[in-house]
Amino acid sequence: MRHRNLLALGAAVLLAGACAGNDGNTGNKTDGGCVHVVDENTGRTAASCLPTAPAGARVDLAAPAFTHPTPVTNPLHPSSRVAQTIYGGQVDDKPFRTEVTRLPDPKTITWDGRTIPALAAQYAAYSDGRIEEVAVDWFAQADDGSVWYLGEDVFNYADGVVADTEGTWQAGRDGAPGAMIMPAHPAKGDVYRPENLPGVVFEEVRVKATGQTVEGPYGKVAGAITVHELHMDGSTEDKVFAPGYGEFSTGSVDGDLEAVSLAVPTDAEQGAPPTELAALDRAVGTVRDGTVTREDVASVRGAWTAYRAADDVPALLVRQMDRDLDALEKAPADRAAALRVEQNLTDLHLRYEPVAAVDQERLGVWARQLGIDARAGDTGAVAGDVTSLELVRQRTGGEDAALDAELKRAREAADRKDTQEAGRVAGRLVGEVG
Numbered sequence: 001m002r003h004r005n006l007l008a009l010g011a012a013v014l015l016a017g018a019c020a021g022n023d024g025n026t027g028n029k030t031d032g033g034c035v036h037v038v039d040e041n042t043g044r045t046a047a048s049c050l051p052t053a054p055a056g057a058r059v060d061l062a063a064p065a066f067t068h069p070t071p072v073t074n075p076l077h078p079s080s081r082v083a084q085t086i087y088g089g090q091v092d093d094k095p096f097r098t099e100v101t102r103l104p105d106p107k108t109i110t111w112d113g114r115t116i117p118a119l120a121a122q123y124a125a126y127s128d129g130r131i132e133e134v135a136v137d138w139f140a141q142a143d144d145g146s147v148w149y150l151g152e153d154v155f156n157y158a159d160g161v162v163a164d165t166e167g168t169w170q171a172g173r174d175g176a177p178g179a180m181i182m183p184a185h186p187a188k189g190d191v192y193r194p195e196n197l198p199g200v201v202f203e204e205v206r207v208k209a210t211g212q213t214v215e216g217p218y219g220k221v222a223g224a225i226t227v228h229e230l231h232m233d234g235s236t237e238d239k240v241f242a243p244g245y246g247e248f249s250t251g252s253v254d255g256d257l258e259a260v261s262l263a264v265p266t267d268a269e270q271g272a273p274p275t276e277l278a279a280l281d282r283a284v285g286t287v288r289d290g291t292v293t294r295e296d297v298a299s300v301r302g303a304w305t306a307y308r309a310a311d312d313v314p315a316l317l318v319r320q321m322d323r324d325l326d327a328l329e330k331a332p333a334d335r336a337a338a339l340r341v342e343q344n345l346t347d348l349h350l351r352y353e354p355v356a357a358v359d360q361e362r363l364g365v366w367a368r369q370l371g372i373d374a375r376a377g378d379t380g381a382v383a384g385d386v387t388s389l390e391l392v393r394q395r396t397g398g399e400d401a402a403l404d405a406e407l408k409r410a411r412e413a414a415d416r417k418d419t420q421e422a423g424r425v426a427g428r429l430v431g432e433v434g
Helices: 274-286 294-310 314-328 335-350 353-377 378-395 401-416 419-433
Strands: 037-038 045-049 084-091 092-104 107-111 112-126 130-141 149-156 161-164 179-182 191-197 201-214 220-229 234-241 246-251 257-264
Touching: 037 107, 084 335, 092 257, 092 314, 107 149, 107 314, 130 378, 149 378, 161 378, 201 234, 201 294, 220 401, 234 257, 246 353, 257 314, 257 335, 274 294, 274 335, 294 314, 335 353, 353 419, 378 419, 401 419
Parallel strands: none
Antiparallel strands: 037 045, 084 092, 084 257, 092 112, 107 112, 112 130, 130 149, 149 161, 149 179, 179 191, 191 201, 201 220, 220 234, 234 246, 246 257
16 A cells, blocks of 8 residues: 555654554454564564554454455545546655556456455656656455455565565465455544555554545545554554545655645546647757756746646646756756656646556657666666656557567666667667657
8 A cells, every 4th residue: 555665654653562453354363462563674573562453443354245346436445437646745855756557457366265356556656756666556346335455566676676575465365365445434433454464564544534625636625534544663644535536645745745646537638738738848858868958948947837827737746847847957967857857747748638648658758768878878777767668568558569579678688787778779669659
């Protein structure tokens, strides 16, 4: 459940002494109801217990029935209705961006003797424009309308390559149960566990407030809830979930923040985009080749100002683009800032174009970036660029033998740290995807 490794917000709870807890019908072995604290940095299990809620407060102890599990339509977790959500903010004082995309094919999960088709969603998180974490999450909606989390494949990256897969789990494997991630009708005081394999993954959630109104990308959104989340290391954080979006925000503007910038089709707009968006496209094209001048940045700034005057832009997208253009003005050679500007531009297109078309544009962004990083001899960045290309390709689906062959060659070059070959492949990819 987002966000596992980058957001550890909130004060640590008191860890000493006994705790009142009950795993209920989870299949997990605990010491008399104690869920032990685990230090996420060292992996060490402490003798102390998490202050988990009593079983009587939990709403996730009954065995769910799954007749039609892949239409996940719960308003507070509408995974099958939302095609893509963009999150923005900052973590550890670095710009942070996430793309969450519904994947075309379900995942079959075998849990407790049942075979359950689960909706699959790709989570791709970028720190300072570069890949930081990837997960494929699996969700199923029970007959009563509650949504259950059936696991995730997790890949944590460092310098463009996989550092570890910590946080990976799957219901029905190694004793892991499925876990409720959203009740059908959450009420204040409800407690449930979105992850419930103590020692590997664990979260316990308590609903703090319901019936709230939050400021969405394009106006107020009623019916939101706030939950308080307890993690395996004893830290806590509050999260907001909103109808039409699902997970809506974590953190605050003044600290670490991950919040919805835009979701489609929730925020999609019918009709043609303003002509000023095409002008912004042309201006951003001047900062794509790695030889950026202050005049180029000034051109982008002017086009951005004109576009903002012509269209309604969500506040978080405005904040992101302003921040990245400020960084580029201070240092025109800052490739991370230039890359983030391009990423922001694809988000602006998302309101007016199908997700598949915008992802095609993102393939172009990463193909061009691969060429820039290959020329710079940056093997870590090259590896991350190829990963980003593969992630977008996973989302687009369909048959494209030529594209897939070039992506395979790019991966092989990245794995060999052959930046010259990666550069040659990048040139062909740019011709392939535009």
